[in-house]
Amino acid sequence: MSAATTRHTSQGSGVVQVTGELIATRRVGAYHHLTFVAPGLAELARPGQFVALAVGGDTSATLLRRCFSIHKVSPSGTYGGTVDVVISAVGPGTRWLSTLRAHDEVDIVGPLGRPFPLPTEPVACVLVGGGYGSAPLFWLAEALRERGCHVELVLGAATESKLFGVLEARRYGDGVSVTTDDGSAGTKGWVSDVLPDVIRRTSAAVVYGCGPMGMLKSITDVATAEGAVAQVAVEESMACGVGVCMTCVMPVTGNDGATRMVRSCVEGPVFRGDRVRWDAFVDGVCRVPADTVGAPRVGGH
Amino acid sequence: MSVRLGSVTLPSPMMTASGCAANGRELARFFDIRELGAFVTKSVMADPRSGRGTPRMAETPAGMLNSIGLQGPGISAFVDKDLAWLKQAGARTLVSIAGNTSGEFADVAATLRSSDAFDAVVGVEVNISCPNVANRGLVFACDPMASAKVVALVREQLPRDTPVFAKLTPDVTDIVGVAQACVKAGADGLTMINTLLGMVIDTDRLRPQVAGVTGGLSGPAIRPVAVRAIWQTRAAMLEGRLPTVPIIGVGGVRNGRDALELVAAGASAVQVGTATFNDPNAPVRVGRELAELLQDKGFERLTDAVGVAHGRLA
Numbered sequence: 001m002s003a004a005t006t007r008h009t010s011q012g013s014g015v016v017q018v019t020g021e022l023i024a025t026r027r028v029g030a031y032h033h034l035t036f037v038a039p040g041l042a043e044l045a046r047p048g049q050f051v052a053l054a055v056g057g058d059t060s061a062t063l064l065r066r067c068f069s070i071h072k073v074s075p076s077g078t079y080g081g082t083v084d085v086v087i088s089a090v091g092p093g094t095r096w097l098s099t100l101r102a103h104d105e106v107d108i109v110g111p112l113g114r115p116f117p118l119p120t121e122p123v124a125c126v127l128v129g130g131g132y133g134s135a136p137l138f139w140l141a142e143a144l145r146e147r148g149c150h151v152e153l154v155l156g157a158a159t160e161s162k163l164f165g166v167l168e169a170r171r172y173g174d175g176v177s178v179t180t181d182d183g184s185a186g187t188k189g190w191v192s193d194v195l196p197d198v199i200r201r202t203s204a205a206v207v208y209g210c211g212p213m214g215m216l217k218s219i220t221d222v223a224t225a226e227g228a229v230a231q232v233a234v235e236e237s238m239a240c241g242v243g244v245c246m247t248c249v250m251p252v253t254g255n256d257g258a259t260r261m262v263r264s265c266v267e268g269p270v271f272r273g274d275r276v277r278w279d280a281f282v283d284g285v286c287r288v289p290a291d292t293v294g295a296p297r298v299g300g301h
Numbered sequence: 302m303s304v305r306l307g308s309v310t311l312p313s314p315m316m317t318a319s320g321c322a323a324n325g326r327e328l329a330r331f332f333d334i335r336e337l338g339a340f341v342t343k344s345v346m347a348d349p350r351s352g353r354g355t356p357r358m359a360e361t362p363a364g365m366l367n368s369i370g371l372q373g374p375g376i377s378a379f380v381d382k383d384l385a386w387l388k389q390a391g392a393r394t395l396v397s398i399a400g401n402t403s404g405e406f407a408d409v410a411a412t413l414r415s416s417d418a419f420d421a422v423v424g425v426e427v428n429i430s431c432p433n434v435a436n437r438g439l440v441f442a443c444d445p446m447a448s449a450k451v452v453a454l455v456r457e458q459l460p461r462d463t464p465v466f467a468k469l470t471p472d473v474t475d476i477v478g479v480a481q482a483c484v485k486a487g488a489d490g491l492t493m494i495n496t497l498l499g500m501v502i503d504t505d506r507l508r509p510q511v512a513g514v515t516g517g518l519s520g521p522a523i524r525p526v527a528v529r530a531i532w533q534t535r536a537a538m539l540e541g542r543l544p545t546v547p548i549i550g551v552g553g554v555r556n557g558r559d560a561l562e563l564v565a566a567g568a569s570a571v572q573v574g575t576a577t578f579n580d581p582n583a584p585v586r587v588g589r590e591l592a593e594l595l596q597d598k599g600f601e602r603l604t605d606a607v608g609v610a611h612g613r614l615a
Contacts, residue, residue: 013330017581054579061363063520063579109581239358239365240578243327246320246343246369247358261351261372266327285512286355294349294375 015242016040020053020108022100023079028086029161031132032098033071035084038108042073042081047140048210048233048270051083051110052241055093064239066093067265069136069210070111083110086135086164112241113269116140116208116231122148123205126198126228127173128191128219130211131157132164136233140208141172150174152198156191156215160184175202192218199226206231209273213281220273230273236264251277251289259292302592302603304338304569306547307464307489309423311338311393311570314603315560315588318551318574319344319397319426319468320369321519322584324383325390331581336588338570340392342383344399344428347409349375354512359501364520364553365575366501368513371399371431376409380416388421397426397468403441403451410458425463426549427455427488430470430495432517442470442495445482456487464489466549471523471530472498477537490547491534492572494527520553520575527552528566535567535608555583557590564591564603565610 020036027033041051052065068085075081089098100106116136119125125144127137134155141151153173157163158181166185169176177194178186187194192215199207199222209219210233223230239245243266252267253259253275262268280286288295304314316339322328324342334340352372359366373379376398387394396413400406410425429441429451441447452467459465467483469476471494480491496517503510531550537543550568554560555576563571571591576583600606 015330017331061521062360063363063575064358064360064365065579107580237356237358239360239367240581242330242581244321244323244581245358245367245578246323246352246372247355247367249352249355249357249372280354284356284506287512288351288354292351294351294372296351296353296370 014044015110015112016044017107017109020083020106022102022104022106023082025100025102029164030088031164032087032089033084034087034097034100035082036106036108037079037081038083039080041083041108041110042075045070045073045083045111046115047136047143048116049111049113050241050269051085051108052112052238053097054107055096062093062096065109065241066097067112067238067241069233070139071135072139083108086132088132109241113265114267116233116270118143118147119149119206124150124152124202125206125208126152126154126195126202126204128154128195128207128209128211129156129164130191130215131162133211133235134164134169136210137208138165138168138172150202152176152202152204154179154191154195154198156180158182190218191215192222195219195222196226199223199228204228209233211235216273217278217281220276220278224274231270232273232276233269234264234271234276238265241265250286251280251292253277259289261288261292302588304603306424306549306570308462309464311423313338313588314570315584315591316395316549316570316572317341317577317584318572319428321574321577324379325387325392328577328581329390332585334390334392336585338393339395339423340387341395341426341572342397343373344371344397344431345373345376345379345409346371346399346401347376347405349373349378356511357513359510359516361501361518361520362522364518364522366499366511366516366518367496368511368516370513376412380413380418384416384418384421388418392421393423394421395424395426395466396422397428398455399428399431400451403447403454406451407454407458410455414458414460422463424466425455425459426466426468426492427452428468428495430468432470432496432498432515440470442468442479443473445479448479449482449486452483452486452488466490466492468492468495469530470495471526476530477533477543480534480537481543484544484546488546490549492549492551493530493534494523494552497523497526521555521559522553524553524559524562528562531563531566531568536611539608539611554587555579557587557594560587560591561594561606564606565608567608567611569604569607
């Protein structure tokens with residue numbers, strides 16, 4: 001089958017389920033960059049949204065979908081609309097995806113989740129990516145610049161090979177800072193070491209972040225201290241990506257001041273950083289804060 | 302493919318499985334939920350519940366383990382928002398209810414009964430077998446007496462023509478004994494099976510992988526257990542040890558052939574659970590595949606295939 005097909009989606013629901021045909025796969029540092037023809041998806045997608053890919057084929061024993069930020073979309077490419085994702089091959093699902101070859105097919109659901117909110121005024125923005133968490137930021141940078149925003153990027157990783165898109169960043173941003181834990185590229189240290197200066201120098205009003213949860217917490221802390229709003233795309237493991245499995249929840253405080261365990265797939269993945277209850281996350285576990293609506297009483301559930 | 306479940310006739314035997322489909326809006330983006338025989342909602346309890354912390358999930362071979370902890374809005378918000386939405390969407394709704402005590406089950410049923418959207422309800426599924434509640438491992442459905450008490454109290458709260466289904470766990474020595482107790486207490490049918498209690502250890506950190514320590518195992522890996530449980534219960538009906546009531550089969554159904562397996566063992570209707578996480582269209586796709594298979598095999602009605610394997614022992 002050369003042309004991918006859209007199927008079984010209610011009209012106007014803002015999401016499609018398509019058989020995506022892989023048309024390009026390439027190594028980028030420690031990651032794999034995949035391009036799929038995915039008709040109908042590109043036209044609906046916004047920066048910050050994600051796709052859920054089925055892995056292993058129709059009879060795979062690996063049932064759960066793998067969710068990835070959309071790196072970019074091309075609504076009218078040579079092959080029809082395409083969607084690009086960047087993956088890190090660390091488990092059975094992502095390893096399977098990394099071994100796919102051109103013309104292989106993957107069932108794709110998307111676009112999913114809420115996109116990054118864009119400012120209505122042309123304010124300065126700082127975009128912070130950790131590792132391949134930077135994947136959705138270039139497309140976001142483009143959208144912000146179209147609105148007249150000054151855009152700076154801060155990219156951080158453990159080591160040089162785990163950075164993603166440093167060269168691209170110079171094209172998409174008005175300024176780029178790079179940090180690595182081991183000093184193999186850019187400034188030695190964390191993104192939070194350079195972020196305060198970037199925010200002050202640009203008088204940034206919004207800091208966008210995508211990467212590991214610990215990094216998103218520190219981005220939020222720095223942004224708040226500098227008087228900027230943090231908008232972060234969280235990383236939480238999801239089984240379905242479409243809001244039915246309830247596995248990707250996290251404690252987030254709503255407009256009414258109450259904390260609820262909300263699904264990062266449908267209520268997120270982008271949250272205002274200061275609404276996330278970072279205090280609940282410790283060592284890979286997120287506990288339910290005691291003041292959460294419906295929290296377990298003494299003795300647990 | 303129409304099917305009669307107690308006093309209710311449904312145009313299709315296909316249903317979502319409780320806890321695998323949220324409460325309607327999410328899957329309505331993918332298919333018309335009126336295509337289902339019934340939309341089965343996530344088990345609702347009396348009060349709002351946050352559920353457990355995370356991680357709540359571990360992938361397992363051909364399945365997954367979950368420890369969600371019955372997160373939900375509580376019955377009042379459920380009837381006002383979710384059930385009202387399902388009614389407006391025209392969905393036939395099988396409402397799954399749960400409780401920490403048998404009295405709580407009855408209270409939830411009473412609130413449901415008195416709601417404005419009750420006419421969208423085609424039945425109530427009594428979840429006496431969720432492994433993610435307080436006395437985990439000691440769920441109501443492990444004890445025939447406790448099961449019967451819950452079913453009887455719920456039955457009292459609902460109109461006679463609203464079918465009550467008891468959802469059973471396979472984690473018992475004698476599932477037929479529990480089924481007998483439920484039917485005697487007034488259950489119009491049985492849903493089997495719920496998840497199996499399981500556990501996964503993270504071998505990098507050498508600690509339990511889900512925050513709830515243990516969790517419910519689901520997915521194709523448990524389908525043979527579902528087939529066995531349905532078979533044993535249907536056999537007891539055929540032998541006259543148990544009144545004949547409809548069985549709703551659930552457990553590891555991913556395609557039409559899987560659904561047919563449950564039907565041949567004795568199920569009159571089929572729920573699709575974890576497969577929905579893999580394919581949001583699975584509940585309706587499986588129905589189409591099942592209809593084709595039945596036609597290919599010469600069955601004019603689904604009813605003719607229910608339990609057919611019992612007469613064909615190898």
